[in-house]
Amino acid sequence: MIEIKNLEKSFKTSYGTITALKDINLTVNDGEIFGIIGLSGAGKSTLVRCINLLERPTKGEVVLDGKSLTTLKKKELLKVRQSIGMIFQGFNLLEQRNVLKNVCYPLEIAGVKKADAEKKAKELIEMVGLSDRLLSYPSQLSGGQKQRVAIARALATDPKYILCDEATSALDPNTTQSILELLKQINKTMGVTIVVITHEMKVIEQICDRVAVIDKSQIAESGKVSTVFANPKSDIAKELILPKSKTDAHITGKKSIRLVFDGEKSRRSIIADMILSTQVPVNIMYADTKDIDGTAYGHMLLELPDDEVQSGKIFAYLDTNGIAYEKEV
Numbered sequence: 236m237i238e239i240k241n242l243e244k245s246f247k248t249s250y251g252t253i254t255a256l257k258d259i260n261l262t263v264n265d266g267e268i269f270g271i272i273g274l275s276g277a278g279k280s281t282l283v284r285c286i287n288l289l290e291r292p293t294k295g296e297v298v299l300d301g302k303s304l305t306t307l308k309k310k311e312l313l314k315v316r317q318s319i320g321m322i323f324q325g326f327n328l329l330e331q332r333n334v335l336k337n338v339c340y341p342l343e344i345a346g347v348k349k350a351d352a353e354k355k356a357k358e359l360i361e362m363v364g365l366s367d368r369l370l371s372y373p374s375q376l377s378g379g380q381k382q383r384v385a386i387a388r389a390l391a392t393d394p395k396y397i398l399c400d401e402a403t404s405a406l407d408p409n410t411t412q413s414i415l416e417l418l419k420q421i422n423k424t425m426g427v428t429i430v431v432i433t434h435e436m437k438v439i440e441q442i443c444d445r446v447a448v449i450d451k452s453q454i455a456e457s458g459k460v461s462t463v464f465a466n467p468k469s470d471i472a473k474e475l476i477l478p479k480s481k482t483d484a485h486i487t488g489k490k491s492i493r494l495v496f497d498g499e500k501s502r503r504s505i506i507a508d509m510i511l512s513t514q515v516p517v518n519i520m521y522a523d524t525k526d527i528d529g530t531a532y533g534h535m536l537l538e539l540p541d542d543e544v545q546s547g548k549i550f551a552y553l554d555t556n557g558i559a560y561e562k563e564v
């Protein structure tokens with residue numbers, strides 16, 4: 236389990252002190268995939284680098300399986316770091332080494348015999364689907380293949396945790412999908428706990444169990460992905476999750492509402508039933524449904540008639556039927 240307690244990180248620069256993280260409190264449970272999402276500059280990379288103490292927190296602590304990392308001596312910290320694999324947006328492979336030697340590298344550092352290291356590396360390379368590229372160099376691989384090598388390398392020392400810093404941000408949508416599936420498979424079959432840092436909502440919705448939304452150096456909200464998606468509370472979560480066309484609806488000056496569907500309700504024909512029952516026409520401005528762990532979640536933006544009586548019928552219908560909505564104007 237990773238516990239981040241009252242963590243703060245500031246950088247002293249020639250133009251003043253920059254606070255990158257403020258009062259961060261988070262717990263990542265064993266076996267889960269935990270997402271941290273935020274806009275550029277929110278503090279995501281600093282946070283992930285504080286987890287393995289590549290950055291030393293200015294205040295607060297990081298507790299890994301009950302051990303406070305900030306109090307560890309250098310040697311102990313290096314040992315703990317072997318239980319934390321890391322993958323990056325830019326892959327960070329050694330260009331002068333082939334695939335096999337890249338994956339062997341952390342094992343060499345850990346003092347594993349060459350034959351044992353190669354055996355282990357080959358197993359991992361097979362698991363990530365690159366057995367036929369053992370002797371290829373990074374420059375001969377695609378971005379997705381490079382990330383697969385980086386994943387195999389991160390797994391070489393049997394880490395309990397993997398930290399992914401924008402691991403799919405440099406990849407096209409199909410490759411992103413296949414890398415996310417690989418991470419999910421590693422989580423399920425090897426029981427590795429994964430922390431995913433991203434600015435992309437689709438990464439969170441596809442593989443994460445829980446999510447923390449970070450904004451301006453602080454956690455704006457956190458919780459189960461389905462809960463945060465169904466009912467984002469903070470402005471930043473709304474901005475990241477809700478449709479962009481919401482802004483357009485404001486410009487029209489008409490009455491609009493946002494319906495929030497949970498997994499169960501999204502399967503009912505709510506809009507058709509509502510229109511038939513109230514005889515009030517509505518305009519669907521935007522609809523977006525997501526599949527999170529096999530359950531559908533969604534948002535729909537509806538424009539209602541300006542007439543108070545007509546729109547009142549819609550509100551009454553939604554209230555009576557227990558359908559969550561927010562008034563947008």
Ligand SMILES: Nc1ncnc2c1ncn2[C@@H]1O[C@H](COP(=O)(O)OP(=O)(O)OP(=O)(O)O)[C@@H](O)[C@H]1O
Pocket residue numbers: 246247248253254255273274275276277278279280281282434
């Ligand atoms: N070594 C450093 N020295 C000074 N300021 C830093 C340093 N590292 C990060 N910062 C500042 O801390 C803040 C958070 O940066 P960070 O890289 O963690 O954000 P991020 O959410 O990962 O952004 P991005 O998605 O663009 O990488 C930024 O204002 C950044 O300029």
